Amino acid sequence: MLGLNKNDRTLLVIVAVLALLAPFILNPFPTDSSLAQFNAGYPDLMQKFVIFGIFAIGFNILFGLTGYLSFGHAAFLGIGSYSAVWIYKLFTYNVIPAMMLSVVMAAIFALLIGYISLRRSGIYFSILTLAFAQMSFALAYSVLSNPKFNLTNGETGLQVYANDIQMFHRDGLPDFPHIFGLSMGSTSKLPLGAWEFQFNVGYYFCAILMILAFYFSIRLFRSPFGMMLRAVKSNQQRMNYTGLNSRPYTLAAFVISGMFAGLAGGLLAATDPLAGAERMQWTASGEVVLMTILGGAGTLIGPVLGAGFIKYFENIFSKINDQVLHQWVSFMPDGLEDFVVALIHPFIGKGWHLTLGILFMLVVIFLPGGLVEGGQRIGRLFGRKKRAEDTADAAAKTPAE
Amino acid sequence: MSKSDLTRRGVMKAGAAGLAVPTIFTAGSAAAYTNEPTGGSVTLGFNVPQTGPYADEGNDELLAQQLAVEHLNGEGDGGCLNTFTSKALQGNGILGKKVEFVTGDTQTKSDAARASAKSMIEKDGAVMINGGSSSGVAIAVQGLCQEAGVIFMAGLTHSNDTTGKDKKANGFRHFFNGYMSGAALAPVLEKEYGKDRRAYHLTADYTWGWTQQESIAAATEATGWETVNNVLTPLASTDFSSYIAPVLNSGADVLVLNHYGGNMVNSLTNAIQFGLLDKEVNGKDFKIVVPLYSELMAAGAGENIKGVFGSMNWNWQLQDDGTKAFVKSFGEKYGKPPSNSAQTCYAQTLLYADACERAGTFNPCGVVEALEGFEFDGLGNGPTLYRAEDHQCFKDVLVVKGAENPTNAYDTLEIVEITPRAQVEYAPDHPMFAGGDLGSCNPGA
Numbered sequence: 001m002l003g004l005n006k007n008d009r010t011l012l013v014i015v016a017v018l019a020l021l022a023p024f025i026l027n028p029f030p031t032d033s034s035l036a037q038f039n040a041g042y043p044d045l046m047q048k049f050v051i052f053g054i055f056a057i058g059f060n061i062l063f064g065l066t067g068y069l070s071f072g073h074a075a076f077l078g079i080g081s082y083s084a085v086w087i088y089k090l091f092t093y094n095v096i097p098a099m100m101l102s103v104v105m106a107a108i109f110a111l112l113i114g115y116i117s118l119r120r121s122g123i124y125f126s127i128l129t130l131a132f133a134q135m136s137f138a139l140a141y142s143v144l145s146n147p148k149f150n151l152t153n154g155e156t157g158l159q160v161y162a163n164d165i166q167m168f169h170r171d172g173l174p175d176f177p178h179i180f181g182l183s184m185g186s187t188s189k190l191p192l193g194a195w196e197f198q199f200n201v202g203y204y205f206c207a208i209l210m211i212l213a214f215y216f217s218i219r220l221f222r223s224p225f226g227m228m229l230r231a232v233k234s235n236q237q238r239m240n241y242t243g244l245n246s247r248p249y250t251l252a253a254f255v256i257s258g259m260f261a262g263l264a265g266g267l268l269a270a271t272d273p274l275a276g277a278e279r280m281q282w283t284a285s286g287e288v289v290l291m292t293i294l295g296g297a298g299t300l301i302g303p304v305l306g307a308g309f310i311k312y313f314e315n316i317f318s319k320i321n322d323q324v325l326h327q328w329v330s331f332m333p334d335g336l337e338d339f340v341v342a343l344i345h346p347f348i349g350k351g352w353h354l355t356l357g358i359l360f361m362l363v364v365i366f367l368p369g370g371l372v373e374g375g376q377r378i379g380r381l382f383g384r385k386k387r388a389e390d391t392a393d394a395a396a397k398t399p400a401e
Numbered sequence: 402m403s404k405s406d407l408t409r410r411g412v413m414k415a416g417a418a419g420l421a422v423p424t425i426f427t428a429g430s431a432a433a434y435t436n437e438p439t440g441g442s443v444t445l446g447f448n449v450p451q452t453g454p455y456a457d458e459g460n461d462e463l464l465a466q467q468l469a470v471e472h473l474n475g476e477g478d479g480g481c482l483n484t485f486t487s488k489a490l491q492g493n494g495i496l497g498k499k500v501e502f503v504t505g506d507t508q509t510k511s512d513a514a515r516a517s518a519k520s521m522i523e524k525d526g527a528v529m530i531n532g533g534s535s536s537g538v539a540i541a542v543q544g545l546c547q548e549a550g551v552i553f554m555a556g557l558t559h560s561n562d563t564t565g566k567d568k569k570a571n572g573f574r575h576f577f578n579g580y581m582s583g584a585a586l587a588p589v590l591e592k593e594y595g596k597d598r599r600a601y602h603l604t605a606d607y608t609w610g611w612t613q614q615e616s617i618a619a620a621t622e623a624t625g626w627e628t629v630n631n632v633l634t635p636l637a638s639t640d641f642s643s644y645i646a647p648v649l650n651s652g653a654d655v656l657v658l659n660h661y662g663g664n665m666v667n668s669l670t671n672a673i674q675f676g677l678l679d680k681e682v683n684g685k686d687f688k689i690v691v692p693l694y695s696e697l698m699a700a701g702a703g704e705n706i707k708g709v710f711g712s713m714n715w716n717w718q719l720q721d722d723g724t725k726a727f728v729k730s731f732g733e734k735y736g737k738p739p740s741n742s743a744q745t746c747y748a749q750t751l752l753y754a755d756a757c758e759r760a761g762t763f764n765p766c767g768v769v770e771a772l773e774g775f776e777f778d779g780l781g782n783g784p785t786l787y788r789a790e791d792h793q794c795f796k797d798v799l800v801v802k803g804a805e806n807p808t809n810a811y812d813t814l815e816i817v818e819i820t821p822r823a824q825v826e827y828a829p830d831h832p833m834f835a836g837g838d839l840g841s842c843n844p845g846a
Contacts, residue, residue, distance in 0.1 A: 044519035155537035155607035276511040350451030
C-alpha cells in the first residue's frame with residue numbers, strides 16, 4: 001500500500017500514531033503532581049516538535065542523502081515565516097495560501113543560493129551557505145527594516161496590526177491564523193481523572209503535514225532519485241567521471257530541502273503569527289544540524305527524534321528553577337537538601353545549554369549513529385537471544401559435511 | 402500491487418475516527434477568562450533573559466521578582482508594601498490566594514521568549530507575564546499576551562514603540578522610554594556643555610536604537626545643538642574602532658552612543674582608547690554621552706564611564722521611603738543593591754497584584770480598568786501615573802553620570818538631577834508614538 005514496503009509502512013504507521021496521539025503520550029503525569037513539570041503535552045511545545053520535525057526531515061534529505069552540510073538552512077525557515085505573515089497582512093489569515101507562498105518563496109531562494117553554493121563541495125559549500133544565511137539575517141534584521149522601506153520590521157519582528165489591509169478578511173473569521181474559519185489557536189481540553197489533555201487545531205494541522213512530509217521523505221529515500229543522491233555522497237568524483245552530471249540532482253535535493261524548511265517556517269507563523277529575524281541566525285542553522293546528527297543523519301526517523309529531543313530540553317529544562325528543585329528534594333535533611341540543589345543547580349534553568357551539550361557529547365561519542373542507533377542497540381539486546389536460537393536451529397538443519 | 406490487507410474503506414474509517422478525536426470534546430470550560438485561578442493559589446510567569454547578551458539584567462530581575470512574591474505572600478519584611486500608597490495588599494497573597502511563580506528563559510530572542518511565555522500560559526496556567534530585557538522581546542511577548550488574554554507587565558524596555566506604535570491593551574510599561582531620556586538629558590547637557598555643540602551619533606541598528614536616536618537628536622537640536630552625523634552600527638558588532646575613527650574628522654565635539662549592554666561597554670572603551678576625551682575640538686573639550694545607563698553596564702565599563710552623562714529610570718541611591726525599603730529588603734536577601742531593571746520588575750509585580758486586589762478579580766479587563774489612570778507613590782519613583790491612553794507610566798527621570806571617585810563597587814553612578822515628571826510628559830499622539838492602536842482588553846477564553 002502507498003508504494004511502501006512492509007518495514008517502511010510500519011515506520012510510517014508508528015510515526016502517524018505517535019503524532020496523532022501525542023497529546024496523550026506527552027502528558028504522562030497528572031496535572032497536579034510534582035512531575036507535571038516534565039509534561040510536554042501542551043500545544044506550543046507539541047507544535048514545535050512537529051514543525052522542527054519537518055525542518056529536520058527536509059534537512060536530512062540534503063545532508064543525510066548527499067552529504068552536503070548546509071549551514072544556512074535557517075534562512076529558508078525565516079523566508080517561509082516572513083512570506084506567511086505578509087499573506088496575513090495583505091490578504092487573509094487563512095493558512096493555506098500562506099503555506100503555499102512560504103514554500104514557493106523558499107524554493108526560489110533555495111534555487112538561487114543552491115545554484116551558487118553547489119559549485120563547491122565540502123567545507124566550502126558549508127561556508128557559502130553560512131554566508132548567504134548571515135546575509136539574509138542581516139538583511140532581515142536591519143537593512144530591510146529601515147523606516148522608509150520596512151519589509152521585515154527588524155528586531156521587533158513582523159506582526160499583523162489592526163490597521164493592516166487584509167483584503168479578504170471579514171468579520172466572523174477569527175483574528176488569528178485559521179483554516180477556513182477554524183482558528184489554529186483553538187484548543188479542546190479533555191479532563192480525565194487527574195489528567196487534562198489538550199487538543200489543538202494548529203497542532204493537528206502541523207502533525208498531518210509532518211506525516212505527509214515523512215511519507216514523502218520515505219518515498220524519496222527509496223526512489224531512484226534517492227539512490228542517485230546516495231551515490232553523490234559515497235563518491236561524487238567517480239560519478240562525474242562516468243559522464244554523469246550530478247549537479248542537477250544535488251540542486252534538486254537542495255531545493256526540496258529548502259522547501260521543507262520554508263514549510264516549517266510558514267507553520268511557525270501559522271501557529272504564532274510573528275516572524276522574527278533571529279529565526280535566520282546561524283545558531284538556528286546550527287540547531288537543525290544538531291537535531292539531525294543527534295537523531296541520526298541519513299535515517300528516516302532520526303531527525304524527527306532529534307528535533308523533539310532538543311526542543312524538549314529547551315522548553316522543559318530551562319523552566320526548572322531552584323524553587324522547584326527544593327520541592328523535589330524536600331524530604332532530605334536541610335544541609336543535604338541545599339547541597340543536592342547546589343549540585344544540580346548548574347544544569348537546570350539557565351544551565352539547560354550545559355545539560356544539552358553534555359548529552360550531545362555522550363550521544364556523539366557513544367552512539368555515533370544518533371538516537372536511532374541507541375534504539376537499534378536496545379532492539380538487538382532483546383533480539384539477540386532469538387537470533388541466536390535461529391542460528392542454532394539453522395546449524396542443526398544444515399547437514400554436517 | 403499492494404500487498405496490504407488494509408482496504409480503502411478501512412483507512413477512511415480509521416482516518417475519520419482519528420480526525421474526529423479533537424472535536425468530540427468541545428471546549429466546555431466555564432472559565433470567564435484565560436487561566437482563571439480556581440484553587441488556593443495563583444501563578445505568575447517571570448519570563449527573563451537568563452542566557453544571551455542581557456543575561457545579567459535578567460537574572461537581577463528574577464531576584465527582584467522572587468522578592469516581590471515573598472512580600473506579597475507576607476514573608477520577609479514586606480518591602481514596599483509598607484510604603485506603597487495603595488493599601489489594598491494585605492500580605493496574604495493576591496485576593497487571598499497564595500502567589501506561586503514559574504520562570505522561563507527568553508534568551509533575548511523573540512521566538513524563544515514567546516515559546517517560554519506560551520508554555521507558562523498553556524501549561525502552568527499563568528495569569529500574568531512579567532519581565533523582558535529587550536524592546537524587541539517585550540513587544541513580541543506583549544502581542545502574544547494580547548492574543549492569549551493575559552496581562553503583560555513589561556520589564557526593561559526603553560523603545561518608544563512599546564507604548565507607541567506597538568502598544569496593546571493588555572500590556573503595561575513602568576519603565577521610561579527614549580523620548581523621556583531625551584527630554585531629561587537635553588537641558589542638563591545644555592547647562593554642562595553649552596548651546597553650540599555638534600553631536601555625532603553612533604546608533605545600534607534596530608528599533609530601540611532608532612527611536613532613542615530620534616528622541617535624543619530632537620531634544621538636543623531644540624536646545625541649539627547640531628547633529629553632524631548618525632551612523633548605524635550592527636547589533637552584533639564587538640569592535641567599534643572603525644566607527645570611532647571618522648568621528649575625529651567630522652568636526653563633532655560630542656559623541657552620543659545609542660548603545661546598550663555589551664555594545665555600549667565596547668564602543669565606550671574603543672572611544673576612550675582613541676583618546677576622544679583628551680581631544681579639543683572647536684575650542685571645546687570633547688564629550689561622550691550615553692543616553693541609557695544601567696548599573697550593570699557601568700560595572701562593565703569600569704573606569705571609562707567617569708564623568709559620562711546618561712539617564713536612568715531609577716537608582717538605588719535615591720532617598721525616598723520606597724527606594725529605601727526596597728533596597729533594604731533586596732540588600733539583606735542578596736547582599737547587593739538592586740539594578741534599575743530589578744526595580745521595575747519588582748514594582749510591576751506589586752502593581753499587578755494591587756490592581757487585582759482593587760478590581761476584586763484576576764480578569765484582565767478588570768485589571769486593565771484598575772491600572773488605567775492609576776496614581777500612586779511609594780514604589781521608589783515619586784508620584785507616578787499609569788496613563789490610560791497608552792499604558793505608559795509617567796514619573797520623574799534620573800540624569801546620572803559616571804562617578805568620579807566611586808567608594809565601592811556599587812556607587813559607580815552618581816545622580817546629577819531628578820528631572821520632574823512634567824518635563825518628560827508628552828501627548829499620547831506625539832509623532833514619535835503615533836500609528837499604534839491600543840485596541841480593547843482581551844480576557845481570552
